[in-house]
Amino acid sequence: MKTFNKKLTVLVLYLIAIYSCKRNEEANNKEKKQQSIKIDSTKTTDDDPIVTLFSFNNENNTELIKIAANGAGDDDKFSLGADKITIIVSKYRKNKESLKITQQVTLLVSEFNYINIDSHFLRKKIQGIDYFLFALKESPMGNGDPSSYLSYIMINTNNLQFYKLGYIGEYTLRSGDSIDGDFTKDKTLESNTTVYNELYQFASKSKWIYKPTEKEKDINYYKNFEQKWYKDNNHEDEETSASSIITSTYYTENLFKFNGFYDDDQVIENADFKIVSYFRHNIIAYDKNKKLYFPVIVGSCAHGCNKEIKFVSENEIEIVYEMNTQKTDTIDLDKIKFTNTPI
Numbered sequence: 001m002k003t004f005n006k007k008l009t010v011l012v013l014y015l016i017a018i019y020s021c022k023r024n025e026e027a028n029n030k031e032k033k034q035q036s037i038k039i040d041s042t043k044t045t046d047d048d049p050i051v052t053l054f055s056f057n058n059e060n061n062t063e064l065i066k067i068a069a070n071g072a073g074d075d076d077k078f079s080l081g082a083d084k085i086t087i088i089v090s091k092y093r094k095n096k097e098s099l100k101i102t103q104q105v106t107l108l109v110s111e112f113n114y115i116n117i118d119s120h121f122l123r124k125k126i127q128g129i130d131y132f133l134f135a136l137k138e139s140p141m142g143n144g145d146p147s148s149y150l151s152y153i154m155i156n157t158n159n160l161q162f163y164k165l166g167y168i169g170e171y172t173l174r175s176g177d178s179i180d181g182d183f184t185k186d187k188t189l190e191s192n193t194t195v196y197n198e199l200y201q202f203a204s205k206s207k208w209i210y211k212p213t214e215k216e217k218d219i220n221y222y223k224n225f226e227q228k229w230y231k232d233n234n235h236e237d238e239e240t241s242a243s244s245i246i247t248s249t250y251y252t253e254n255l256f257k258f259n260g261f262y263d264d265d266q267v268i269e270n271a272d273f274k275i276v277s278y279f280r281h282n283i284i285a286y287d288k289n290k291k292l293y294f295p296v297i298v299g300s301c302a303h304g305c306n307k308e309i310k311f312v313s314e315n316e317i318e319i320v321y322e323m324n325t326q327k328t329d330t331i332d333l334d335k336i337k338f339t340n341t342p343i
Contacts, residue, residue: 051077053087053117058157059130064092064099065157067107067134071115080115087115087136089160105160107153113138122202126194130157133202137179146170146300148179152203154195163189165199167209173259174223175210220340222253226282229298232339247337248294255284255293268309268317273333275317277309283319285333290342296331 051072056065067089071082087108092099115138122133131154138149150167169181183203190196203209215221219228232247256262262276269275274286275296283297297319306322312330319329 048082050088053077054121054132054134056123056132062094063102064094065132065160066090066092067132067155069115069117078117078119080117083112085110085113085115089155089162091160103160105162107155107162108136108151110138112141113149114141115139118207120207124198126198131155131198132157133199135203135206135208137208148181148208150179150203150206150208152199152206154199154202163192163195163199165189165196165203167203169210172210173226174212174216178210179208180210220249222251222255222258225249225251225255225295226298228339229295233298245335245337246296246331247339248296249339250287250290250292250294250342252292255295256286259284268311270311270314272314275309277307277319280306283307283309292342294336294338296333296336 048070049072050068050070052066052068054067057063058065067087069080069085069087071080071085073079073081085108086106087110089105089107090101091103093102115136118135118137120135124131124133133152133154135150135152138151140147147168147170150169152165152167153162154164155162166184166186167179167181168184169175169179171177172180174180183200189199216223218224219231228249229247232249256276259276259278259282262278266277266279267274268277272288274288275283276285277283281300282295284293285296286293296317308320309317310320312318315334316330316332319331321328
């Protein structure tokens with residue numbers, strides 16, 4: 001009997017040891033899985049490592065929060081370029097000299113875009129909650145889409161819940177190095193008045209968004225000649241083209257200089273007019289008699305829309321387009337309707 005009890009005791013101890021080892025192994029695997037979640041969720045490789053963009057402690061210094069992404073450049077971590085870019089925010093609990101990841105949220109997954117992160121950020125306490133705000137710009141790879149997509153992101157540092165305000169636009173003549181566009185509509189975001197107002201105020205100070213001066217708010221100001229032309233030639237139920245009756249505006253300012261560089265082979269000239277056809281862009285004329293500039297055709301595109309112009313009479317020009325599918329247009333400069341009279 002004693003021998004049986006001894007064997008039973010040994011068996012029980014053996015089973016307990018196996019069970020404890022299994023529990024330890026499961027715990028170790030769970031911890032390893034938590035520690036590797038940052039790599040697994042973004043599926044990066046050694047050739048495209050995750051780089052920390054922003055790193056900061058919580059208010060009581062018990063947690064570390066990191067915002068990171070793949071695709072960072074060698075010289076500038078805020079310039080990202082990869083077929084697929086993932087931006088994440090992670091929270092780590094501080095344990096003496098080690099860090100243990102406790103939460104992770106994906107902020108953005110972007111494919112076939114270049115991304116620029118604004119190094120400027122804002123930490124702000126709103127209604128007793130600590131928030132972190134930053135901005136990014138997505139620019140499509142290739143030249144098919146000239147738009148830029150801005151995102152202004154606001155993160156609740158307590159639970160990593162985040163909000164995003166979007167802005168879409170393009171670089172235009174009047175905006176220069178800034179983006180000319182509009183904020184996107186988001187009824188859910190707008191219904192959260194506090195968050196929306198904070199994001200809007202943050203975005204309104206962005207270096208990327210075009211902010212017109214008082215003069216530039218006037219549609220008749222020369223820097224707005226493109227917008228004015230589009231407004232005047234936006235025919236309902238009819239596509240705006242050179243075959244339509246063109247409405248234009250005279251300007252004393254040198255539109256050639258404002259529109260930018262052009263080659264001599266882009267210019268045609270006779271005794272009355274000098275006309276420049278910008279590469280895949282506007283056609284602008286100068287009336288030598290009135291000494292005034294005016295846009296003939298306003299437009300731009302990325303590919304397949306270049307054009308050549310020539311005089312076919314003293315006052316008529318012919319426009320031949322690069323794409324054979326687009327018919328040749330003839331414009332009589334004397335028939336252009338002007339919104340203003342020469343000074």
